[in-house]
Amino acid sequence: MAVGAEVPALDATVPTTPVAGYWTSVWRRLRRDPVAIAAALVLIAIVLMAIFAPYVAPADPYRSSMLRRLRPMGTPGFPLGSDELGRDMLTRLIYGARLSLFMGVTPVVLAFGIGSAIGIFAGYLGGRINTLVMRTIDVFYAFPSVLLAVALSGALGAGLGNAMLSLTIVFIPPIARVAEAVTTQMRSRDFVEAARASGAGALTIIRVHILGNVLGPIFVYATSLISVSMILASGLSFLGLGTRPPDPEWGLMLNTLRTAIYVQPWVAALPGLMIFITSISFNMLSDGLRSAMDVKQ
């Protein structure tokens, strides 16, 4: 008796057109979100500005002139004014995008890689290894992030590399936690059991069955950390623990312009405005991404 021949109408409910994949539907929903679109456009503009800085900026970011210090906005030759060493603000802001973006995004990217790896392995292997790893992570989690970042930077010494290293370390625990939680949830699903039952080894199962299902949520979480990272990174420079003068970086510029707030307040406040705009755009985009991914199939 061939069962295949008698599949009745009940069972034949397969759509004839292929249903769109998961990421395509996320993309479509994102496209319809005006706030996310606006944020994305702003970010693209800033990134382009950073990449093409030499072509976009009117002057040399390092060229100083003590005669022309702290000019107000609208001065001929200095559309956004000049800083405490007579350098053109507009140019410094444009070039500043490079370092600030780099300092903000890189730690999150690195922490995403390292934290995910730690969390996924701890989550899959479970048992004592999991407990050991996660308790160690908990110790770092016991520090408020600003404190940890400052303490690490302070200990390692000022400088771009050290600042990024300490920020990466700050972001690894939260990402690892999320990765572990999601992986543990995934691991108890039947299809993972079925994969184990077919004799596959841990690495194969993680590669084929776990990664695809787990990286999405971790990634979305990581993007929500970028805005915090930017603020922290610039904050470290603000304290003198990040980039060093005369490099143009928004946080550092806020630091050196601090005393100038009594002379040219609005010029002095400009770098912070840039940090704010970039950070809020990342936040809006990340929020939009999360809502787009939230809808269940």
Add this chain to the structure above:
Amino acid sequence: MPVVTEERGGPAQPLLSIRGLTKTFSISGGMFGSGAAQLRAVDRIDFDVLKGETLGVVGESGCGKSTTARVLMQLIAKDDGEILFDGERVGSSALKLKEYRRQVQMVFQDSYSSLNPRLTIEASIAFGPQVHGVPRAQAVARARSLLARVGLEPGRFAERYPHELSGGQRQRVNIARALALEPRLIILDEAVSALDKSVEAQVLNLLLDLKEEFGLTYVFISHDLGVVRFVSDRVMVMYLGQVVEIGEADTLFERPLHPYTAALLSSMPSLDPDRRTEEAPLAGDPPSPIHPPPGCRFHTRCSFAEPICAEREPALYDGGPLQRAACLMLPPGSGHSRAPASMEPAHG
């Protein structure tokens, strides 16, 4: 395409031999898992699965049947006992774990969560063979032919995703996935329980056909007694982690030896007036598995219980050809008033 099975022990050797299998869980307490209470989900059970048979396993929720299935699959580690597959101990040099996993497969209850939502149907089915060294193209070809065999046209279904299929179709996929490794034994853990009745019938018929065609052996776990009777050759009844009765299906259903089996059967709805009972099937709630009753575990709900039942724990006693039950009413001289009189030792 019928599969050539690697016979080791010959047809008389049971395919699966379980002795003293035990699995205990610690109930959470203490920060490092030092449990305050122990739950004996599976408590020293013995049984065999014969080649080519379908062994039905029934019992209430929490009796340990699903745990047993997972321990058999080595998805959970056993705490004690022995598992022999065709005479070889699992994990020994003659039968490595990976090889065992190729020969024993499982079909789960939840058809949706049994499939990776990110993989196409054929990728899910082809995964297993690829793990065992089958080249990708061949594995995919095997997947497609199996899809056809379970009644899903490969051209339409192979590249679909699980969420595009119905429950019955997904279960067929799961069956195809189990078959992909050319196993000898398939454990079906409530495999049809979540399906609509009409779909269930189709899938059951499919399973019976496949068994004959591929020479498979089944362990069929279910709480649905009617279905179990339909598919099984022998049936095993579990209660609170122990086997209380095991025997040939029709005999067990007609003349159950153990009071629990009788109670279970009488709670089955039936249109046949001869089969309706007058006595209430089971009294009270099942006792807590953390603190099982002493002696015979069923005695707190048994209408035949006597003081001896709280003192002595029964083993599986013969009650007829091919039928055994763990009840003190069976062995002669057990102390129970309904047991047959003990035989006097021959004099002289």
Add this chain to the structure above:
Amino acid sequence: MFLTLVRRVVYTIPILFGVSLVCFALVHIAPGDPLSSVLPPDASVDLQRMLRTIYGFDRSYPEQFGLWLWRAVQGDLGTSIASGRPVTLEVMKAVANTLRLAVVATAIGFFFGSLFGFVAGYFRDSLVDKAASGLAVLGVSVPHYWLGMVLVIVFSSQLGWLPATGAGPGGSDEWAWDWEHFSHMLLPALTMSVIPMGIVARTVRALVADILSQDFVTGLRAKGLTEVGVFRHVVKNAAPTALAVMGLQLGYLLGGSILIETVFSWPGTGFLLNSAIFQRDLPLLQGTILVLALFFVVLNLAVDVLQSALDPRVQRS
């Protein structure tokens, strides 16, 4: 119930130990000679050796750690290299200042955050919701040290209403709850309150929206419960989690106050941390980080315990 409490407390001890280990390690990975800030460049070898022994820098790391920890448990955090005063004293004085600031900031942030969050959740998806949520997002995305600068520009430099720096008139660090001192606190507290405001607003909005959408609320309304009654019900259910978040935010502000305190020259722990870093004052740095981290851990624990005591559903093992 009591057992859970004990278990939670006991469980925190390895974390505390780990935290102090990290504190110690942090400070000692710093390159350079810890005594370089105190020693004159032409100091004799004997002087160097003597100072090193006094501060215990000549011992092995595990010894130093053990000694430091042992003393710390008894309340002695060593002596500051830069100022010569006991670290514990300096840190406690600074903690008092930061606590005042942080508590006020948290209170302000919680008040406005709950207000915005409540309104947003109640009138979900309306214009009011979008406005309130927008403000909340702003709160989380703004670099607060920049906000501080802007507020100083507006209220101090331009309008001259409020002082720009310090905790008291003439830069003194004695506190009194009078307008003079309060005017010094207003700007930094407002700046600081923006972070908890954003987070509390988000949390409360989600809570309120969730509670209101539950089916039994419709049932309550159908039974004739007035809006005031519904309001009270929502508050009762949202309060435990909202308060928990507030507690956590307080801890976060305590530990993360350095940026704002730098802007306003507020003599708190952040300011102390800053000077300790730049003067490479190891004992002071170690002690300050330890105290701040401990506060955070203990606060987390307190919030945890209170939450499970108040909310019977949150019974975690």
